[in-house]
Amino acid sequence: MIEVRSLTKRFRGCPAVEDLSFDVRPGAVTGFLGPNGSGKTTTARMILGLTDPDAGTATIAGRRYRDLAHPLREIGALINPGAVDPARSALDHLRWLAAANRIPVGRAELVLGQVGLDAVGGRRVGAFSLGMRQRLGIAAALIGDPPVLLLDEPINGLDPEGIHWIRTFMRSLADEGRTVFVSSHLMSEMALTAHELVVIGRGRLIAAESMASFTARVDSSVRVRTPQLDVLAAALEQEGATLWRSGDALDVVGMPIEQVGSVAARVGAVLYELSPQQASLEDAFMHLTAQSCEYTAAVEAA
Template identity: 55%
Template sequence: MIHVHNLTKRYGATTVVDGLTFTVAPGRVTGFLGPNGAGKSTTMRMILGLTSPTSGTATINGRRYRTLPAPLREVGALLDPEAAHPGRTARAHLLWQARGAGLPRRRVDEVLELVGLAAVAHQRIGSFSLGMRQRLGIASALLGDPAVLLFDEPVNGLDPEGIRWFRGLLSQLAAEGRTVLVSSHLMHEIQTVADHVIVIGRGRLLADMSMAELAARYTGGIRVVASDTTPLTAALVSAGAEVRSADGALLVSGLEAAHVGEIALRCGIALRELTPQHTSLEEVFMELTAAATPHRSGSIPASERSQA
């Protein structure tokens, strides 16, 4: 488990991380989202003891990273795929890490096979593509078979096969009861693999909830066509929903579709339609971070569009 409490980082007058508090629980994939400059990488570096916080704490299984007796066996991380000497081979890079952690040599071969680099284990890292370096970084994170894993933009450079493989890996790690924190700018990837999301902007917490809660709170609602809308509306409002009329139907927000159906059944009201109005994670992200995005793109002036 990762626990961050009131974590703050300032560089002079600039506050990069501002009083963050959240918990990354085991047994699920947690997506860590935010615009560029939101403080995601700085937060992950503080969790790993690479950057000292101005105030607050970041602990892994109740201890600061620097006090862990066997850190490689407890925590694995991929923060920078370039953090490997280009003159070393992939196997040599992992081997010195294994020796330092007291791991057997066979573990190096196991993770190279797992990430698909066994055939190029004796090639120098300087000849690797970005995707191959990402795979090597993932192998390094998995080397000690840790229970806690952090990945910062792990699918950058991976080809479609690699992305699909990594999705499966994340699901497997979470199913094994591990704590998995993944930062990414690719909303579709997070929507595909995450069970829980933490969203920050300008170093502050904007959202900390399950994907199901996020969907219920930020979807465009549920379109309901019923035989008798007046008593159903009253029952839904009583259950905490917001209800409005639209084109002969009800638009219900604040409840999941299954809950709406159960309420209608209890009221003895027949439903002719019960359709969630889906909103993508990207749309939710844009709504949440609208006021916390430091660099916003403009549109092409009409005069330039007409010349294109």
């Protein structure tokens, strides 16, 4: 379990993380989300003892990283997959990690097979693609068979097969009872992978809750398809609904599905579709972090 309490860090007087508190529990994949510059990497580095906080604490199973007797057996981390001697083979890199941390060297072959790199274990890391380096970084995180894993953008550089693999793999690790804390900018993948979410913006906590609770914060809608689209749209607006056109359909916000159906019947609209639409993770994330984005692009009309 990871516990963060009132964590604060400033660089040259500017807050990077501000009074941040949350828990990451075992048995679930917890997604760590936030806009660029929100403080995710700084938070991860403080959990791992790579950056000292100005205030607050970050602990793994109740202890700071620097107080762990055998850190790689307690928490495995992927922060920078490029931090490997390019002249070493993948297998030698993992054997070196094992030997340096008094871990049986046989773990090297085992974790290399877990991440699908056993066939290239003898190749120099300098010849690896980004996706292969990511897999090697995950193997290094697993070398001590730790109960806690912290993975920063593990999906970067992976092909579709690799993305499917890492999604399934992270869930399998959580099913074993491990604590899995993973950051990513890919909302579609987090929606498929994470059970819980920690969302921050400008270094402050926005949410720490289940995926379902987070997406439920944003109003759901009702999707309607009908050949009498304009007629139905006018009637719904008169009833106070907010409408969004999506191709040949309407997304109706602020009106229950039963009322939408009743309005359609009243104006004689033939319905091809009438279905509830739950807000997506991306919808909820964009809505709830809108005021926390440090960088936003202007969109010009064509």
